[in-house]
Amino acid sequence: MSYLIESNHLCKKFGNKQALADINLRIERGRIIGLLGPNGSGKSTLIKIINGLMMPTEGEVFIDEKKPGVETKKIISYLPERTYLNEWMKVKELLDYFEDFYEDFRRERAITMLENLNIGLDDKLKTMSKGTKEKVQLILVMSRDADLYILDEPIGGVDPAARDYILRTIIGNYNENATVLLSTHLISDIENILDEVIFLQYGQIRFHASVDEIRMKEGKSVDQLFREVYRC
Amino acid sequence: MAWTLDADRPIYTQLVEKIQMDIVSGFYKAGDKIPPVRELATEAAVNPNTMQKALAELERLGLLYTQRTSGRFVTEDEEMINKVKEEMASKHIKVFLENMKQLGYDVEETISVIKELKREEEE
Numbered sequence: 001m002s003y004l005i006e007s008n009h010l011c012k013k014f015g016n017k018q019a020l021a022d023i024n025l026r027i028e029r030g031r032i033i034g035l036l037g038p039n040g041s042g043k044s045t046l047i048k049i050i051n052g053l054m055m056p057t058e059g060e061v062f063i064d065e066k067k068p069g070v071e072t073k074k075i076i077s078y079l080p081e082r083t084y085l086n087e088w089m090k091v092k093e094l095l096d097y098f099e100d101f102y103e104d105f106r107r108e109r110a111i112t113m114l115e116n117l118n119i120g121l122d123d124k125l126k127t128m129s130k131g132t133k134e135k136v137q138l139i140l141v142m143s144r145d146a147d148l149y150i151l152d153e154p155i156g157g158v159d160p161a162a163r164d165y166i167l168r169t170i171i172g173n174y175n176e177n178a179t180v181l182l183s184t185h186l187i188s189d190i191e192n193i194l195d196e197v198i199f200l201q202y203g204q205i206r207f208h209a210s211v212d213e214i215r216m217k218e219g220k221s222v223d224q225l226f227r228e229v230y231r232c
Numbered sequence: 233m234a235w236t237l238d239a240d241r242p243i244y245t246q247l248v249e250k251i252q253m254d255i256v257s258g259f260y261k262a263g264d265k266i267p268p269v270r271e272l273a274t275e276a277a278v279n280p281n282t283m284q285k286a287l288a289e290l291e292r293l294g295l296l297y298t299q300r301t302s303g304r305f306v307t308e309d310e311e312m313i314n315k316v317k318e319e320m321a322s323k324h325i326k327v328f329l330e331n332m333k334q335l336g337y338d339v340e341e342t343i344s345v346i347k348e349l350k351r352e353e354e355e
Contacts, residue, residue: 032279164234164277171273174280192234192243192278212242212282221239 001075002065004029004148005050009059012045012203019173024061029064029147030176032193032224037200038230043183046200047152051078051179054070064147074103077136078145081153085125091136092121096141102200103209108142113169117162131158138166151182155189167211188223197222199229233350234284243278247286255295255306256317266296324342 002016003026010023020042027033037043048135049055050061052068063072085094098105114121117135125133134157141149151170155163170180171193184190191197199206208227216223237246254260257281266272273283287304290296294312298304332342 028282032281106266167277168274171277171280172270174270174273188239192237192276195279195281212244215240215242219240223239 003027004024005061005063005181007061008064010046010056010061011058011140012042012049012054013057018203020049020056020098021063021206023203024038025061025198025205025208027037027179028223029179030194031182032170032174033182034187034190034194034197035181035200036185036187036197036222036226037183038185039205040160042203043186043200045203047078047150047181047183049212052148061118073132075140075147077102077142077149079149079151081155081156083133083137085137087124087126089125091119091120091123094136094140095121098143102144104145106143106145108138113210115138117165131162134158135162135166142169147178149178151180154182154183155184155186163189178212187226188221191222194222199204199226235275236274239276243282244285246287247278248289251286251290252295252320256313256320258272260306262306262310262313264306265302266304266306268303289328308327 005025005027009021010020010025011018012020023042023046023218032202035046036140042153045054049132050063050068052072056089064075066072075103089097095107096112098110099107111121114136114165117132117139119128119136119139126137128136134154138151138154158166167190169213170182174180180189194211196208196210198208211222214220214225218225233354235247235250238242244327251260251266260266267275269284269287270280270296272278272287276283289305291298295307295316296304298308329339329342337345
């Protein structure tokens with residue numbers, strides 16, 4: 001069986017600074033994976049390389065056996081940390097925009113989710129609160145039939161009720177051919193929905209294990225373990 | 233509402249216990265169809281693969297069975313459900329007796345305390 005993400009000896013340097021060092025990943029389909037680590041641990045760099053937005057200094061990464069590029073962009077649905085959508089657009093126009101860009105965009109799915117959250121199709125992004133904007137973006141990203149969803153800090157700025165909805169959206173959209181890779185430092189909120197966690201520290205994989213393995217071996221939650229590993 | 237789960241024990245074990253409880257308490261009755269994995273996972277707010285694993289374990293224990301096309305059902309064997317109920321009860325009682333022992337009550341004393349409480353309640 002081939003892996004959805006495979007990386008070998010992946011390294012990234014910015015000048016003298018080693019942002020990623022010898023990352024060897026094997027990630028299968030049908031998983032929900034947490035990419036965890038404090039600020040500056042290399043999460044965003046790794047995500048950018050997987051998305052083909054940055055080149056590694058050494059080593060290589062394959063998405064469905066292909067190097068990041070035009071082909072892999074078709075199967076990756078990416079929620080960046082910062083918004084890239086045009087503020088003046090209405091929700092309706094955003095739907096058109098996604099439909100034009102991505103063959104796998106499912107408009108009806110997006111409309112259902114927008115209705116559930118009482119977001120009007122004629123609402124303008126500019127007039128929305130920060131949390132609502134984040135919800136709209138997540139809905140757009142989750143409405144694609146992608147193989148790999150990469151969500152960079154999807155729950156950072158939203159209130160607990162919206163966080164709950166977002167987590168349910170991720171679970172509800174689960175399918176066994178697709179994997180969700182999400183980065184966050186709000187672990188206690190999300191650890192129940194994760195299969196596996198990858199802890200990054202100083203650009204290296206500190207460990208990669210299933211949530212229940214950690215709880216069984218350590219007798220503590222991933223969140224507690226995280227606090228111990230990264231104690232300042 | 234998401235299910236209430238402890239942070240320091242495997243999620244999978246807790247899902248098995250919770251559904252077991254739903255079966256012996258009669259929330260799901262013998263022969264009932266239970267919701268699909270994704271729906272249960274969403275309700276519990278847990279990973280679908282973990283829920284799947286828990287359901288597979290309940291099948292292994294004989295409390296659930298799958299009918300290939302129509303879904304997953306609670307066993308029709310009420311005797312078996314009762315057996316699980318008794319096992320769960322005896323587990324709870326053992327823990328309780330252990331706690332009472334730490335408080336300095338032996339089994340006989342514990343029983344008489346229970347009887348007394350029951351009498352007070354009935355008055």
